[in-house]
Amino acid sequence: MKNKVEILVKGLKEELIELSEFIYHNPELGYKEFKSCKAHVDILKKHGFHVEENFLGIDTAFRAEYKGEKEGPTIAYLSEYDALPEIGHGCGHNLLGTVSTGSGIILSKLVDKVGGKVVVLGTPAEETSGAKVIMTDKGAFNDVDVALIAHPADQYYKSGSSKALEPIQFTFRGKSAHASATPEQGINALDAVILTFNAINALREHIKPSAKIHGIIKRGGEAANIVPDLAIAQFYVRAATKNYLNELSEKVKKCAKGASLATGTKLKIEKYELGYDNLITNNNLQGTFIKNLNKVGIKNINEPLFSSGSTDVGNVSQVCPAIHPSFGICEEGKTFPAHTIEFAEATLTDIAYYNMAKTISALVLTGVDIITDKELLNKIKEEHKLAIAVS
Ligand SMILES: [Zn+2]
Ligand SMILES: [Zn+2]
Numbered sequence: 001m002k003n004k005v006e007i008l009v010k011g012l013k014e015e016l017i018e019l020s021e022f023i024y025h026n027p028e029l030g031y032k033e034f035k036s037c038k039a040h041v042d043i044l045k046k047h048g049f050h051v052e053e054n055f056l057g058i059d060t061a062f063r064a065e066y067k068g069e070k071e072g073p074t075i076a077y078l079s080e081y082d083a084l085p086e087i088g089h090g091c092g093h094n095l096l097g098t099v100s101t102g103s104g105i106i107l108s109k110l111v112d113k114v115g116g117k118v119v120v121l122g123t124p125a126e127e128t129s130g131a132k133v134i135m136t137d138k139g140a141f142n143d144v145d146v147a148l149i150a151h152p153a154d155q156y157y158k159s160g161s162s163k164a165l166e167p168i169q170f171t172f173r174g175k176s177a178h179a180s181a182t183p184e185q186g187i188n189a190l191d192a193v194i195l196t197f198n199a200i201n202a203l204r205e206h207i208k209p210s211a212k213i214h215g216i217i218k219r220g221g222e223a224a225n226i227v228p229d230l231a232i233a234q235f236y237v238r239a240a241t242k243n244y245l246n247e248l249s250e251k252v253k254k255c256a257k258g259a260s261l262a263t264g265t266k267l268k269i270e271k272y273e274l275g276y277d278n279l280i281t282n283n284n285l286q287g288t289f290i291k292n293l294n295k296v297g298i299k300n301i302n303e304p305l306f307s308s309g310s311t312d313v314g315n316v317s318q319v320c321p322a323i324h325p326s327f328g329i330c331e332e333g334k335t336f337p338a339h340t341i342e343f344a345e346a347t348l349t350d351i352a353y354y355n356m357a358k359t360i361s362a363l364v365l366t367g368v369d370i371i372t373d374k375e376l377l378n379k380i381k382e383e384h385k386l387a388i389a390v391s
Helices: 002-025 034-046 093-108 131-137 189-204 242-263 283-295 313-319 341-346 350-372 374-390
Strands: 050-053 062-067 074-079 117-122 146-148 151-153 164-173 212-219 230-239 266-270 326-328
Touching: 002 034, 002 093, 002 350, 034 050, 034 062, 034 093, 034 117, 062 093, 074 093, 074 350, 093 117, 093 151, 093 350, 131 313, 146 283, 146 313, 146 350, 164 189, 164 242, 189 212, 189 230, 189 242, 230 242, 242 266, 283 350, 283 374, 326 350, 350 374
Parallel strands: 074 117, 074 146, 151 326
Antiparallel strands: 050 062, 062 117, 164 230, 164 266, 212 230
């Protein structure tokens, strides 16, 4: 099977490089990835997939499906194709999406024989308000047995964890007045924001070390001689688990409620972006992927990157077994930060394309293993059930 897969990948490589480079040269921000989404849809249709565009009412999302002749598990590959402002594909989603779509196409050429169903999901806006959150909530992963995605990085890394995230906005409304002539008639909304920050800073001493709270003042008044009647602060609260995130978010909200009481301002609490769940890596699935990477000649796989960030794949991993490993696009041993122009350029190199092919082969072989080994899939599902129970 390994040789067969590698021959298929070799045959598709030029087409995939073309896809990744087209997306690189046409960087589009989240929910505006019209050209990139169409490029994925076109190649999937060309290879016989049935594609649902505007999936779940999201303009730049899609669901592509290829069903084998025999029944079997559903393997989903998650494509991303959004870029960053100013630096284009500095997170390498041109290559990420290509790896997922490429894996789907190759596995589709095998499922008539081995059985099962391949789904490629186009998931917009990972960098901002990730569509996987909406897609998960709307049940897009309910019929998926395992979800696979691999992110470009400097080197190969195992799938690890990411933080659960809640974005919270506090809007305080007070009353404006002349700050010097009639200050006693004013209610200062900026003071409420400042007290909120101070209360959160006191709280910070008593939170779990893995949790994070960081924020900005979005509005703080118009002029020094007017008592600010409107002030807005935005925070990200992050924690290792959903449960602790809920507990901590409540405490952060109490800081703002206290500030509102102290200042006499009215407080409105909102979620200003989508929240993310923490990523749960399925170790049985990860083990299978690593075994297959080794099989295609990739031996040097680092422990997971320490993650203080959050991803919408976290939400997916809460409803079906998933992994989110990274594959190297730089020379071995070299470290290279993402979200830079240099990283975007590194997605166009021979090393990147070599590892793209290796990663696709391993992702496809992982799909085949799951389809053909019932016991393995049972183990993966059992582990997922247990992990959710304690999360
Ligand atoms: Zn990124
Ligand atoms: Zn990314």
